[in-house]
Amino acid sequence: MGLSKRSIAWKELLPGRLVPLSLLVGVVAGFGAILFNLLLAWSDNGFMVHMAGYHMPQAGGEAGSATLTEPARRWMLFLVPAIGGLFSGLLVYTFAPEAEGHGTDAVIDAFHRMRGIIRARVPLIKTLASALTIGSGGSAGREGPIAQIGAGFGSSLATWLKTSDRERRLLMLAGAAGGLGAVFRAPLGGAFFVAEVLYRDTEIESSALVPAFIGSITAYSVYCAVTGHWGAIFTVPQLNFNHPLELVFYVFLGLICAVVGVAHVKFFHGIRDRFFRPLPIPNHIKPAIGGLLVGAIAYFLPQVLGMGYGWAQLAIDGQLPLRLALLIVIMKIAATGLTIGSGGSGGVFAPSMVIGACLGATVGKLLHAWMPGVAVQPAAYVLVGMAGFFAGVSKAPIATLIMVSEMATGYGLLTPLMLTTGVAYLFTPRRISIYEKQVNSRADSPAHAGEFMADILEQMHVRDAIQEADNLALLHPDTPLAEILPIAIKSQQRVFPVLDSQSALQGVVLFDDLRKYFLDRDLPKEMVAQDLLAKSFVTVSLDEDLSSALRKFRETAHDELVVVEQPGSAHAVGVLSRHDVIASYYDRMHQTP
Numbered sequence: 001m002g003l004s005k006r007s008i009a010w011k012e013l014l015p016g017r018l019v020p021l022s023l024l025v026g027v028v029a030g031f032g033a034i035l036f037n038l039l040l041a042w043s044d045n046g047f048m049v050h051m052a053g054y055h056m057p058q059a060g061g062e063a064g065s066a067t068l069t070e071p072a073r074r075w076m077l078f079l080v081p082a083i084g085g086l087f088s089g090l091l092v093y094t095f096a097p098e099a100e101g102h103g104t105d106a107v108i109d110a111f112h113r114m115r116g117i118i119r120a121r122v123p124l125i126k127t128l129a130s131a132l133t134i135g136s137g138g139s140a141g142r143e144g145p146i147a148q149i150g151a152g153f154g155s156s157l158a159t160w161l162k163t164s165d166r167e168r169r170l171l172m173l174a175g176a177a178g179g180l181g182a183v184f185r186a187p188l189g190g191a192f193f194v195a196e197v198l199y200r201d202t203e204i205e206s207s208a209l210v211p212a213f214i215g216s217i218t219a220y221s222v223y224c225a226v227t228g229h230w231g232a233i234f235t236v237p238q239l240n241f242n243h244p245l246e247l248v249f250y251v252f253l254g255l256i257c258a259v260v261g262v263a264h265v266k267f268f269h270g271i272r273d274r275f276f277r278p279l280p281i282p283n284h285i286k287p288a289i290g291g292l293l294v295g296a297i298a299y300f301l302p303q304v305l306g307m308g309y310g311w312a313q314l315a316i317d318g319q320l321p322l323r324l325a326l327l328i329v330i331m332k333i334a335a336t337g338l339t340i341g342s343g344g345s346g347g348v349f350a351p352s353m354v355i356g357a358c359l360g361a362t363v364g365k366l367l368h369a370w371m372p373g374v375a376v377q378p379a380a381y382v383l384v385g386m387a388g389f390f391a392g393v394s395k396a397p398i399a400t401l402i403m404v405s406e407m408a409t410g411y412g413l414l415t416p417l418m419l420t421t422g423v424a425y426l427f428t429p430r431r432i433s434i435y436e437k438q439v440n441s442r443a444d445s446p447a448h449a450g451e452f453m454a455d456i457l458e459q460m461h462v463r464d465a466i467q468e469a470d471n472l473a474l475l476h477p478d479t480p481l482a483e484i485l486p487i488a489i490k491s492q493q494r495v496f497p498v499l500d501s502q503s504a505l506q507g508v509v510l511f512d513d514l515r516k517y518f519l520d521r522d523l524p525k526e527m528v529a530q531d532l533l534a535k536s537f538v539t540v541s542l543d544e545d546l547s548s549a550l551r552k553f554r555e556t557a558h559d560e561l562v563v564v565e566q567p568g569s570a571h572a573v574g575v576l577s578r579h580d581v582i583a584s585y586y587d588r589m590h591q592t593p
Contacts (some may be wrong), residue, residue: 025171026215088345102348107176143347148195155168179219240522317379318378320358332358466563497562550581
């Protein structure tokens with residue numbers, strides 16, 4: 001009978017339910033990636049090929065050709081991104097405003113602050129809007145929308161099954177990992193990325209790794225089986241690290257990546273906050289303005305359009321001139337900020353990879369010209385530049401290192417990748433991240449609220465939280481009820497210690513026990529504090545930890561407890577409230593760097 005009800009606890013039916021559910025999410029994410037690529041190809045064919053007569057170069061592993069071509073109708077490049085931006089803006093701001101910008105940030109925000117909930121319509125709107133934005137030449141990537149497709153299905157499935165918030169979050173991340181693992185053909189990197197990108201510090205959401213692995217592997221397998229593309233995105237020659245002196249060069253590249261990465265992030269957020277958001281026009285129109293400005297750049301430099309993987313491929317192949325590579329670095333930063341900062345829909349992974357690739361190509365060519373016997377393979381700097389640049393701006397060095405290695409078909413450059421990503425990450429300030437919704441660490445995430453509370457409270461003591469006892473309201477056993485009531489009304493206390501002539505604690509009078517006398521005009525004259533003592537009472541000592549005190553609050557259901565000098569002592573020194581414990585906890589959290 002219970003099988004017809006979704007509300008049945010799944011753990012009773014299927015102890016390892018996250019495994020089959022992650023598999024299902026991965027299948028949907030894989031097909032979602034295929035669908036998005038088809039829509040993107042259709043959009044690109046309509047906007048770029050037919051309207052502008054421009055065939056953008058493609059990465060070698062995507063059945064495309066990385067060749068330099070010129071647009072047949074260059075003047076159309078000025079208009080096409082604006083047209084795509086207009087359609088995208090109308091779609092997003094009419095039906096799902098949260099689908100604006102880069103979708104990875106939306107997934108991060110949903111994990112931390114939205115209990116893993118993503119509206120069912122968001123992935124659909126994000127898919128269509130991103131295909132229009134990127135296909136019309138907007139400088140954005142596909143990882144954001146594809147991550148949202150998988151994450152959205154994982155969230156919706158968990159909501160339909162009425163799972164816990166924790167499981168919903170994990171299925172959401174499994175879906176996002178599936179989308180990334182499929183479209184980048186990097187199942188390990190995709191899984192690590194969703195677990196690492198949640199935090200600015202070097203922390204990983206370890207509980208998400210197994211669902212993310214399953215979702216990513218499944219989606220990758222589905223995607224590659226259907227498309228027939230099992231190789232890496234880029235075609236890469238055999239690259240190896242074999243000269244120790246190059247380590248100095250890779251440190252230098254990491255520093256350059258950090259400096260340019262800071263500029264990229266500041267422009268990316270600055271153009272949005274200082275120009276587009278204050279712009280006094282409807283949000284629906286702003287992506288068209290951004291597209292128009294991107295088109296103005298593209299008229300002179302078409303290389304800034306779209307995702308740009310073809311230009312990264314040309315850089316790997318050594319066919320990208322030095323001056324052009326440097327121009328792409330500068331203008332791709334501008335075009336990406338204008339596209340997404342204006343409200344256009346798309347990811348930031350692909351543009352960041354292209355910026356890093358061209359930055360690495362610039363450094364590699366210069367070093368090869370200066371010391372050809374040491375910097376033997378300039379292409380190596382292209383791949384390492386990709387990883388170093390994105391590691392700094394995304395705060396995900398491990399995942400980026402793995403993902404770039406998978407995209408480049410090997411770990412021959414593992415040593416320089418580790419060095420450059422580490423340097424770029426460390427020298428990019430903590431506050432600088434392309435993903436604004438990241439939190440510093442697990443302790444700062446609402447998703448983990450309460451997990452660290454007990455540990456912190458165990459390190460704090462009652463003396464750290466107790467208020468000054470100068471105005472403590474005290475009673476004596478023979479204090480008449482008529483005197484007690486005015487004291488209770490004036491005081492903020494809810495428990496009143498009763499002390500004998502030797503100042504020893506005899507018991508407590510509770511505010512709740514006095515309520516019935518407040519409106520009684522005929523008070524019993526013979527009643528004194530001794531007659532009002534609570535049947536039992538619990539105390540806390542000055543050196544007792546706050547975790548123990550909180551447990552006593554829960555056991556007694558009282559809002560205040562009397563504080564004594566030490567366990568077993570009858571010397572009352574104050575009153576501790578629940579509010580005091582919570583305030584001390586949040587003060588400590590605020591002081592934590």
